[in-house]
Amino acid sequence: MDIRPDVLAAIGNTPLIKLRRASEETGCIILGKAEFMNPGHSVKDRAALGIITDAIDRGELCPGGMIVEGTAGNTGIGLAIVANALGMKTVIVIPETQAKEKKDTLRSLGATLLEVPAVPYKNDNNYVKVAARTAERLAREHPQGAIFANQFDNVANRDVHVRTTAPEIWAQTDGKVDGFVSAIGTGGTLAGVAAGLRERRPDIAIALADVPGAAMHSFYTTGELKAEGSSITEGIGQGRVTANLEGFEPDHSFFIPDAESLDIAYRLLKEEGLALGLSSGVNVAGAIRLARELGPGKTIVTMLCDPATRYQSRLFNPEFLRSKGLEPPSWLENPQPIEP
Ligand code: PMP
Numbered sequence: 001m002d003i004r005p006d007v008l009a010a011i012g013n014t015p016l017i018k019l020r021r022a023s024e025e026t027g028c029i030i031l032g033k034a035e036f037m038n039p040g041h042s043v044k045d046r047a048a049l050g051i052i053t054d055a056i057d058r059g060e061l062c063p064g065g066m067i068v069e070g071t072a073g074n075t076g077i078g079l080a081i082v083a084n085a086l087g088m089k090t091v092i093v094i095p096e097t098q099a100k101e102k103k104d105t106l107r108s109l110g111a112t113l114l115e116v117p118a119v120p121y122k123n124d125n126n127y128v129k130v131a132a133r134t135a136e137r138l139a140r141e142h143p144q145g146a147i148f149a150n151q152f153d154n155v156a157n158r159d160v161h162v163r164t165t166a167p168e169i170w171a172q173t174d175g176k177v178d179g180f181v182s183a184i185g186t187g188g189t190l191a192g193v194a195a196g197l198r199e200r201r202p203d204i205a206i207a208l209a210d211v212p213g214a215a216m217h218s219f220y221t222t223g224e225l226k227a228e229g230s231s232i233t234e235g236i237g238q239g240r241v242t243a244n245l246e247g248f249e250p251d252h253s254f255f256i257p258d259a260e261s262l263d264i265a266y267r268l269l270k271e272e273g274l275a276l277g278l279s280s281g282v283n284v285a286g287a288i289r290l291a292r293e294l295g296p297g298k299t300i301v302t303m304l305c306d307p308a309t310r311y312q313s314r315l316f317n318p319e320f321l322r323s324k325g326l327e328p329p330s331w332l333e334n335p336q337p338i339e340p
Contacts, residue, residue, distance in 0.1 A: 006085055007039050007081065007085050008049060008085050008086075010038075010039050011038055011039060011045045011046060011049050011082075012038070012045075012046055012049075012164045012165070012168065013164075013168060014033055014034045014035055014037050014038065014168070015033075015037065016031045016032070016033055016034070016169070016172045016173070016301065017031065017032050017033075017034050017274070017304070018030070018031055019032050019268070019274075019284060019287075021267060021268075021271055021272065022264075022284055022287060022288050022291070025288065026288055026291035026292060026296065027291075027295075027297065028291035028294070028296060028297065028298045028299065028300055029298070029299040029300070030284070030287045030291060030300050030302070031173070031299065031300070031301045031302070032274070032280070032283075032284065032301075032302055032303070032304040033165070033168075033169065033301060033302070033303050033304060034304050035303055035304055035305050035306070036276065036277075036280075036304055036306050036307045038078075039081055040074070040077045040078045040080075040081045041074075041077070041307055041310070042074035042077065042078065042305055042306035042310075043074070043189060043303055043305045043306070044074035044077070044078040044151075044235075045078040045081065045082070046078075046160050046161065046164060046165065047075060047078065047151055047156075047157040047160060047186070047188050048075060048078030048079045048081070048082045048149075049078070049082050049160065050156045050157060050159060050160025050163075051067075051147075051150075051151065051154055051156045051157060052067060052079070052082050052083065052086065052088070052147075052149075053156075054154075054156035054159075055067075055145075055147045055156075056086075060139075060147050061088065061144070061145045061146075061147055063086060063087040063088065063144065064087060064088065064089075064143075065088050065089070065142065065144040065145040065146060065147070066088065066089045066090070066091055066135075066138050066142055066144075066145070066146035066147075067079050067083050067088060067089070067090050067091070067146070067147055067149055068090075068092075068093070068131050068134050068135035068138060068146060068147065068148050068149065069090075069091075069092060069093070069131055069148070069149040069150070069151065070093045070094075070126075070127040070128035070129075070130065070131030070132075071092060071094070071151070072092075072094050072095065072098040072099075072102050072103075073102065073234060073235050074235055074305075074306055074310075075149070075151050076090070076092045076094075076102075076106050076111060077105060077106065077109065079092075079111075079149060080092075080106060080109035080110060080111045081109065083111075084109065088144075089112065090106075090109075090110070090111040090112065091111070091112045091114060091131075091134065091135075091138070091146075092106050092113050092114070093114045093116060093127045093128075093130045093131040093134060094106070094113055094114070094115055094116070094127060095115075095116060095117070095118035095127050096115040096116065096117060096118065097118040099313070101312075101313070103115075114130070114134065116130050131148060132148050132150070135147060135148030136148070151186050151188070152186045152187075152242040152243070152244065153242055153243035153244070154243070154244075155243055155244055157186055157192075157244055158187070158188045158191050158192040158195070158244040159192065160188070161188055161191075161192025161193050161196065162193075162195050162196040163196070165189070165192065165193050165196065166192065166193045166195070166196020166197050166199075167196060169193065169197065169301050170196075170197065173299060173301070175200065175201070176299055177197065177201070177204065177299050177300075177301055178204065178205060178294060178298040178299050178300060179204065179205035179206070179207060179287075179290050179291075179298060179299075179300040179301070180193055180194065180197055180204065180205075180207070180301050181206075181207040181208075181254075181283060181286040181287045181289075181290050181300065181301075181302045182207075182208070182209065182283055182286070182302060182303050183208070183209050183211065183233075183236040183237075183282045183283055183286070184208060184210065184214070184216050184236060184237075184238045184245070185235050185236045185237070185279075186238070186244050187238060187242050187244040187245035187248065188244045189303060190206075190208060190245075190248070190250070191244050191245050191247075191248035192244075194206040194248060194250070195248075205251050205252060205290060205293075205294060206250050206251050206252070207250055207251065207252035207253065207254060207286055207289075207290045208220060208250040208252070208253040208254065208286070209254050209256050209282050209283055209285060209286025209287075210237075210253065210254065210255055210256065211231040211233050211236055211237050211255075211261070211282055212227075212228060212229030212230055212231040212255075212257060212258065213227055213229055213230040213231045213237050214227060214231075214236070214237035214238055214239065215238065215239045215240070216245075216253075217254070217255045219241070220249065220250055220253045221253050225239065225240065225241075227239055231258050232258055232262075232278065232314060232324055232326070233258065233261065233279055233281075234277070234278070234279070234311065235277070235279050235305065235306070236279045236282065252289075252290055252293060254285070254286050254289045254290070256282050256285045256286060256289075258278075258324070258326060259326060259327070260281075260285050261278055261281035261282040261284075262278065262281060262315075262321075262327075263281075264281045264284050264285050264288075265277075265278055265280065265281030265284075265308070265315070266329040268280070268281070268284065269308060269329075270331065274304065275307060275308040275309070276304055276305070276306070276307060276308055277305060277306040277308055277310055277311050277315075278311065278315065279305045279306070280303070280304045280305050280306070283302040283303050283304070283305070284302060284304075287300045287301075316328075316329075318332060318333055
């Protein structure tokens, strides 16, 4: 028998998929960890489970309790799923400018949405600050507890990758892994997997794949937190050293323009049947760059974070893409005509 006791036990243990084209082109074995196969369809299910179980273990939450977070994306979806499975409530503080699809998804999962005006972090009414204050108040008022998930600075996020993602990659490759590459959102994935793999193989090559508008490539190559340009990628791109990134340093760092990650995302879709969000394009672009630096014969792992469907109205919208100076995929505008 092979039965998971609940949906939480279906988080993680995702397959490693060989990326044929990237492997052929580099002479390396490039593998993608299929995080889009998690129950909430993203890598953030792991962080959600890690943050909530940590709060339960510390006695801050019990069934009936509340999880509060300021987020619009995958983390909110992961938190709502884990909370539902444990009989808890989710409160998501979201800037009112966010896409309707995201708000609808969170609402349909049963999360309570608190919509607030979109204002910068330095303003007291910024959504993350509102989330922190709301969590503090609910924790006082609510007998079953309430926590601020705080994904950027709560290291339960990084720790879950040390405990699960890294040992999974090690076991799945029989310890034959030479490099790991990832973008940074909170930094939980990259810093956590790096720590877990370095414990097992101290000389493993760890690489950052960073996007325009983020400051981490600049930080790790020059020591300066400097951002340039902007990107249509979502869920990644960091401007500061979060608590999850403290003490972390990559061995390699790559700056990936949107045109490069988009081209790779479309090729993965059309040539390998892997329809993924753009952060996965960034990650695979980084894996190809690392393969070229390390030379043929190496095994390199990266993350396939979430599915393309989550970005339908942007990734497959020629008008939107052209407005950003990007080329839409050929099959969208010129589908091959077939006689009925
Ligand atoms: N890709 C996507 C689509 C994400 O939503 C996130 C999380 N924000 C990441 C990558 C990066 O993960 P992390 O927060 O662990 O750095």
